Amino acid sequence: MIVAARIFVIGGVTSFRGLWYWLTPWIYVPTMLIAPIFQILLFAYIGRSAGLESDKFYLIGNALQYASIPCLFAMAQMIGGERYQNTLSAILVSPAPRIPLFFGRSLPVVLNGAFVAAFSLCVGALILNVHLPASSFAPLALVILVAAFSCTGLGLVNAAASLRIRENAVLSNVIFGFLLIFTGANVPLDDLPDWMSTAAQGMPFTHAIEAARLLADGASLADVRGLIGAELLVGAIYGIAGYALLRWFEILSRRNASLERS
Amino acid sequence: MSSLRFVIVSWKLQFKMIMRSPFDGFGNVLYPLFFATTAFLVFRAGTSPRTLIYASLGAAVMGMWSSVSTSAGSAMQRERWWGTLELLVAAPRHFSLIMFPATLGLATVGIYNLVATLLWGHFVFGIPLIVEHPLLFGLSVVGTVLAFGGLGLLFAVSFVRFRAAWVLGNFFEYPVWLICGFLVPLALLPAWVRPFSWVLAPTWGMNAIRESALGGSPLADLLVCLGLGAAYVAFGVLVTDRVLRDARARGSLSLT
Numbered sequence: 001m002i003v004a005a006r007i008f009v010i011g012g013v014t015s016f017r018g019l020w021y022w023l024t025p026w027i028y029v030p031t032m033l034i035a036p037i038f039q040i041l042l043f044a045y046i047g048r049s050a051g052l053e054s055d056k057f058y059l060i061g062n063a064l065q066y067a068s069i070p071c072l073f074a075m076a077q078m079i080g081g082e083r084y085q086n087t088l089s090a091i092l093v094s095p096a097p098r099i100p101l102f103f104g105r106s107l108p109v110v111l112n113g114a115f116v117a118a119f120s121l122c123v124g125a126l127i128l129n130v131h132l133p134a135s136s137f138a139p140l141a142l143v144i145l146v147a148a149f150s151c152t153g154l155g156l157v158n159a160a161a162s163l164r165i166r167e168n169a170v171l172s173n174v175i176f177g178f179l180l181i182f183t184g185a186n187v188p189l190d191d192l193p194d195w196m197s198t199a200a201q202g203m204p205f206t207h208a209i210e211a212a213r214l215l216a217d218g219a220s221l222a223d224v225r226g227l228i229g230a231e232l233l234v235g236a237i238y239g240i241a242g243y244a245l246l247r248w249f250e251i252l253s254r255r256n257a258s259l260e261r262s
Numbered sequence: 263m264s265s266l267r268f269v270i271v272s273w274k275l276q277f278k279m280i281m282r283s284p285f286d287g288f289g290n291v292l293y294p295l296f297f298a299t300t301a302f303l304v305f306r307a308g309t310s311p312r313t314l315i316y317a318s319l320g321a322a323v324m325g326m327w328s329s330v331s332t333s334a335g336s337a338m339q340r341e342r343w344w345g346t347l348e349l350l351v352a353a354p355r356h357f358s359l360i361m362f363p364a365t366l367g368l369a370t371v372g373i374y375n376l377v378a379t380l381l382w383g384h385f386v387f388g389i390p391l392i393v394e395h396p397l398l399f400g401l402s403v404v405g406t407v408l409a410f411g412g413l414g415l416l417f418a419v420s421f422v423r424f425r426a427a428w429v430l431g432n433f434f435e436y437p438v439w440l441i442c443g444f445l446v447p448l449a450l451l452p453a454w455v456r457p458f459s460w461v462l463a464p465t466w467g468m469n470a471i472r473e474s475a476l477g478g479s480p481l482a483d484l485l486v487c488l489g490l491g492a493a494y495v496a497f498g499v500l501v502t503d504r505v506l507r508d509a510r511a512r513g514s515l516s517l518t
Contacts, residue, residue: 026429027426027429030429030433031429031432038436038440039436042439042440042446043304045440045445045446046304046446047308051310052304167284167289169285170285173289174293174296177295177296181303186300187300187304188307191303191307
């Protein structure tokens with residue numbers, strides 16, 4: 001139990017620092033802190049141009065949805081980075097239990113994703129002069145954390161795919177694109193075709209964005225607990241599926257000697 | 263004449279390499295389509311009199327810009343990673359003449375991007391493919407590609423002292439989408455933003471493409487776009503000389 005906890009916490013933090021050694025402020029600030037602000041502004045102005053929704057709508061949608069960048073890319077890097085540094089086989093040959101090994105690496109990713117989304121929301125609100133009630137701050141923080149957890153679950157699936165796919169950056173961008181369209185970040189679910197809004201129910205962010213919008217409009221945490229629960233469920237399902245896929249692809253990689261394929 | 267031949271041959275080589283890159287040849291084409299789709303859905307659901315044709319043309323040029331901005335910034339960096347930068351710098355040709363075909367190749371992928379977005383809008387969203395002045399439209403696209411290539415060159419040589427050049431390239435994707443009037447009329451933006459829009463060739467290239475497609479007069483916009491493109495190339499040449507002189511003096515050409 002103690003070993004598992006050590007692998008989960010210390011292994012996770014060490015791995016995050018090791019794999020993201022190149023993530024200096026010169027890279028972190030433009031990609032994680034400034035780019036989401038421009039995404040928020042872009043869609044807020046597109047919304048004004050198209051006469052669709054308010055700035056608040058786009059602020060919340062895009063601030064939360066942008067958490068997918070750190071969550072998806074970091075999880076893909078969990079495999080791709082190890083492979084690049086020739087440490088993947090050493091990790092997978094170790095007897096370390098896989099659940100703390102993989103999920104421990106997810107924890108810093110969740111926290112970083114939540115920070116990026118929270119920062120974007122705060123700065124975006126200041127720039128667009130969007131008022132968020134003070135009573136919504138703590139519930140919004142919880143919703144953001146849950147959204148980051150949910151997307152990191154999907155990121156685990158993405159990480160598993162990286163065991164079989166070389167171009168995990170392209171794959172991460174593609175998943176980001178689907179989340180941009182489907183989750184209601186920019187287009188109200190009612191205005192999407194039925195099949196898209198139905199598919200959105202099984203994607204990260206959909207319920208979190210809806211919950212965050214309700215909170216920003218004055219709803220209480222109790223009012224959105226169903227949405228938060230749904231978001232947690234979506235994240236948990238992706239997390240379990242991602243873990244199962246990782247194990248399966250790990251076995252396939254051993255069988256086909258394709259672990260170091262890059 | 264031999265310089266022109268050099269640019270054409272290098273451009274063909276670079277273009278072939280780009281089209282075989284999963285990131286530049288596939289990812290950079292697919293990625294803007296997601297934004298285009300989102301924009302189409304927003305405009306379709308909105309109440310603005312601006313039509314989907316307006317959005318379609320804007321989204322198409324967004325894709326063109328993406329091809330350049332995300333990869334041109336690191337064009338020189340890539341040569342450094344491949345270990346070919348020193349060889350290229352030592353070559354008898356001026357270095358900017360060597361880099362220009364690389365960024366021009368990226369801008370050329372933008373034509374594929376433009377066509378893909380227009381066809382996507384047509385077949386999926388039923389947006390009519392209207393081009394009132396086909397010849398002027400073609401000239402506007404080519405002029406915009408050349409100007410984008412020039413801006414890409416300026417990016418490539420300006421960012422070479424930064425280890426994280428690729429980040430700066432990515433960084434300029436959203437701002438240019440926002441302030442160059444692709445999907446948002448400049449009139450909606452704060453007044454202080456407009457001077458920045460005016461010095462960016464994508465603003466004028468977008469106007470020229472939209473005017474020629476919708477039946478306006480694109481020539482003035484096209485001329486400004488080309489003029490700015492030429493200015494970027496000239497400035498890029500000056501920056502190249504400065505950067506290479508510094509890199510030689512400091513021994514930092516192989517900075518990694």
